[in-house]
Amino acid sequence: MGNTALPECVWRREMLIFRELSGWNIVYGRRKTGKTFMVKTVLRGKAFYVIVTRSLTAIVRDERGKVSYEGIDEAMSKVLEKLGSGGTVVIDEFQRVPPKYWDALATQHPKGNLLLISSSMGFIHKILDSSSPLLGLVLPLRVGIISVSDAIASLASSMPSAEAVKWSLILRDPWIIPFAKNYVGRVEPWTFISRIISQLTDSVRALIGEVFGEEDRMLTRVYDATLRLLARGIWSSSKIANLLYARGLLSSASPSVVTGILEKLHSMGLVAKVKLWMTRGGRIYYKHSSPLLAIVYGLIEKLGLDEGVFVPQKTIENEALTLYSRELQFALGELLAEHYGGIQAYTILPKNMGDVDIVVLDSRGRVPIVSYEVKLGACSRRDLVDIRRRAMTIGSPRSGIICLGGASEPLKDVLEPQDVVRISRQNVLKAYSKGFLLK
Numbered sequence: 001m002g003n004t005a006l007p008e009c010v011w012r013r014e015m016l017i018f019r020e021l022s023g024w025n026i027v028y029g030r031r032k033t034g035k036t037f038m039v040k041t042v043l044r045g046k047a048f049y050v051i052v053t054r055s056l057t058a059i060v061r062d063e064r065g066k067v068s069y070e071g072i073d074e075a076m077s078k079v080l081e082k083l084g085s086g087g088t089v090v091i092d093e094f095q096r097v098p099p100k101y102w103d104a105l106a107t108q109h110p111k112g113n114l115l116l117i118s119s120s121m122g123f124i125h126k127i128l129d130s131s132s133p134l135l136g137l138v139l140p141l142r143v144g145i146i147s148v149s150d151a152i153a154s155l156a157s158s159m160p161s162a163e164a165v166k167w168s169l170i171l172r173d174p175w176i177i178p179f180a181k182n183y184v185g186r187v188e189p190w191t192f193i194s195r196i197i198s199q200l201t202d203s204v205r206a207l208i209g210e211v212f213g214e215e216d217r218m219l220t221r222v223y224d225a226t227l228r229l230l231a232r233g234i235w236s237s238s239k240i241a242n243l244l245y246a247r248g249l250l251s252s253a254s255p256s257v258v259t260g261i262l263e264k265l266h267s268m269g270l271v272a273k274v275k276l277w278m279t280r281g282g283r284i285y286y287k288h289s290s291p292l293l294a295i296v297y298g299l300i301e302k303l304g305l306d307e308g309v310f311v312p313q314k315t316i317e318n319e320a321l322t323l324y325s326r327e328l329q330f331a332l333g334e335l336l337a338e339h340y341g342g343i344q345a346y347t348i349l350p351k352n353m354g355d356v357d358i359v360v361l362d363s364r365g366r367v368p369i370v371s372y373e374v375k376l377g378a379c380s381r382r383d384l385v386d387i388r389r390r391a392m393t394i395g396s397p398r399s400g401i402i403c404l405g406g407a408s409e410p411l412k413d414v415l416e417p418q419d420v421v422r423i424s425r426q427n428v429l430k431a432y433s434k435g436f437l438l439k
Helices: 014-020 035-043 072-084 099-106 121-127 148-155 161-171 174-180 189-195 197-211 217-231 237-246 255-267 291-303 313-340 381-393 417-434
Strands: 024-028 048-052 057-061 067-071 088-092 113-118 139-142 271-276 284-288 343-348 355-361 368-375 399-403
Touching: 014 035, 024 035, 024 121, 035 088, 035 113, 048 072, 057 072, 067 072, 072 088, 072 099, 113 121, 148 161, 148 313, 148 417, 161 174, 161 189, 161 291, 161 313, 161 417, 189 197, 189 291, 189 313, 197 217, 197 291, 217 237, 217 255, 217 284, 217 291, 237 255, 255 271, 271 313, 284 291, 291 313, 313 343, 313 355, 313 368, 313 417, 355 381, 368 381, 381 399
Parallel strands: 024 113, 024 139, 048 088, 088 113, 271 343, 368 399
Antiparallel strands: 048 057, 057 067, 271 284, 343 355, 355 368
């Protein structure tokens, strides 16, 4: 691998909607997903910007770029004045603004443009609560990690196709980009993770801890344990319920209790739901939304890295590769579902027959359109025969292989790295031409 330049940032389709925002909105999502960066990029020089600190002082930057440090009373007075005169105001870390100021803000509606930014998931429920003076005045928009198509298309502009596809998986979490700069082009992404796992462990703890900052301690322990089990690849709500009950974290082993927990984590943007197709024992495969967090959590849980256990570097790297490979198949499944305009699915075959990495269903989720196997290395005609056999058992009319190591011979229905980049760019162009509505 040669030395490869890494772009300063990755283009994101969410920028399209930020450019069109008007009126009063609240943007929320897990910390370090790029909310503040995108808002600053779009509104540079156009907004009165306030960042609220934990000590309830405010860092204020006016439209000319002048920065000052003010008390919360003074800062909020200026916010009301700006809105009253029809200006554009951004309040970052709005969850730190005491509720006594919410009524004052509400009196200015619908004057000006107000954009609130929050990293606290539980806080959004307070904003949307029936007793909130801001209910019905601000529209909520959730921001998650970077879409796989956007990440691949952006990275491919500055590095070879195979590297762009492989590194896109973890660089979808924008906060990791500065740490990866000295590794891209020199080592594989799973090697990079294994080499800085101690720092990543602390960072992930902090990120997840802030998400649950407003939850009670016991519930936070349940959430954390659930995320750890998901990282191990335990997706079934009944299995998770049994394990949490055995650990004394639940009063019963009822799957319905765990389903509620998983749905809450899904609403927080931490857990993704992938439809299971023709799989016994479940209809939904629950997993981490972030591949990077899934890999780090998986290493912590499987190797006991948070218990002071010494683990050889090679062991960490091998386990990181295993976890990386699992997350890659789901990311590329997301890519192909967008490409075909269908629903991403996954199949676990019975009797230890393996799985089908990617199943794309029609837009109503009723029949398969196409199925794919994902291979990091090279692939052969035998691999193609194997995926076609498994695809037939689930009723998929078409099948193929995504082969990041290239094909050993000319094969039909094989997507090599340059093909994945092409599809990513097509997805980006479709999102741009149609306009992108944030879900």
